[in-house]
Amino acid sequence: MTRATSRISTDVDFERDGFQTGTLRVPHSHDRSAYGHIAIPVAVLKRGTGPTVLLTGGNHGDEYEGPIALAKLVRRLPALAISGRLIVIPALNFPAHMNGSRTSPIDKGNLNRMFPGARDGTPTQMIAHYVETILLPMADLALDLHAGGASMNHLPTLLASPPPDEERQGLYRRLVEGFGAPNVMIANLLGEDRTFAAAAERQGKLFLCGEFGGFGTCDPTGLAIVEDGIERLLTTVGLLPEHPAPEPRPGRLLRVEGERHYVFAPCPGLFEPAFRLGDDVSEGQLAGRIHDPHAPWRDAVELHFRGSGVAVCVRSFTHVQPGDCVVHLAADTNWT
Structure with missing residues (x-):
């Protein structure tokens, strides 16, 4: 058989x-x-x-x-x-x-x-x-x-x-x-x-x-x-x-140029983006902030872009946990 x-x-x-x-x-x-x-x-x-x-x-x-x-x-x-x-x-x-x-x-x-x-x-x-x-x-x-x-x-x-x-x-x-x-x-x-x-x-x-x-x-x-x-x-x-x-x-x-084009949440909280989908952004620019709902008096944790490019994807859920991708970029390139 x-x-x-x-x-x-x-x-x-x-x-x-x-x-x-x-x-x-x-x-x-x-x-x-x-x-x-x-x-x-x-x-x-x-x-x-x-x-x-x-x-x-x-x-x-x-x-x-x-x-x-x-x-x-x-x-x-x-x-x-x-x-x-x-x-x-x-x-x-x-x-x-x-x-x-x-x-x-x-x-x-x-x-x-x-x-x-x-x-x-x-x-x-x-x-x-x-x-x-x-x-x-x-x-x-x-x-x-x-x-x-x-x-x-x-x-x-x-x-x-x-x-x-x-x-x-x-x-x-x-x-x-x-x-x-x-x-x-x-x-x-x-x-x-x-x-x-x-x-x-x-x-x-x-x-x-x-x-x-x-x-x-x-x-x-x-x-x-x-x-x-x-x-x-x-x-x-x-x-x-x-x-x-x-x-x-x-x-x-x-x-997409590796990990530098991704931004991940380092802690739990509420993610506030500092960009819009489709924006061109630069390395070092503020990507967003994570606010602690349990201690709103604490300063928000700031996230910064590690590379430059266009924001091609953004997280839709405001609540984040460590490791969640909140945005990723891609840079202009050519076929060769």
Whole structure:
């Protein structure tokens, strides 16, 4: 008997031509459902020959621009004249999405810190494993849509992970400029290798991500950027051959330069920012103050920026604990 690559099954056939909807079935046996599974909605459109593009949202369950944009796209799929294959999963960590939380209510799993996952792990680990071992090998390009969730707010920004090989760097840049986000950031996750981006790199796949809002809401501006960007990206990659090629939009290219671009709370209290999202700030400038609610007569603790750049992400919760990121920056850069 051959051991299945993944414990997750599906009722869609990724190789069949035409439009299909169904679910990814994540085994989940618990007190109220002995033989149950978690059903994650998926849509597939395959016509002719061409690239395979994987579109996902809801990696974190309190981020909504991606799931809403992809749900709207799914309803348009039957009418799209594509050349290739499109796999759309509006809410990848479905339990977290339905719970409106960053992490899964079932196992507290943060999907974007779970890769490469585990075949026989928790539900969130199984989802990560399925993406890395089943979905990514099929894809030529993957786009994972994010926002700041409840705890953060982001400038609308496409996150770039340029491939290491020079042969594909030109194509990658065309895809980035094809998407046309107002900001493009080459991210530095301080060595974190448990992300979707890291999984795509291990599989040798072209990968784009993005942050398009925050505060646990659906931002109309961010949603419009996402919807337009998806259409432009699918045209640029050749999946919509009948559409006119979009005019490249380079966007403001930024880079996160390690820990000096992050500001963390050193103590508990109430954080008062001294900047606004999108401000250009300088090294040494006041970033904010932390006030002690138990001793309001004490002087506030002042935090200062350790680097210069634009404030691309700010904490939305005023209450902070030691180690909470309250803001991070990115600096103007170039592709070389």
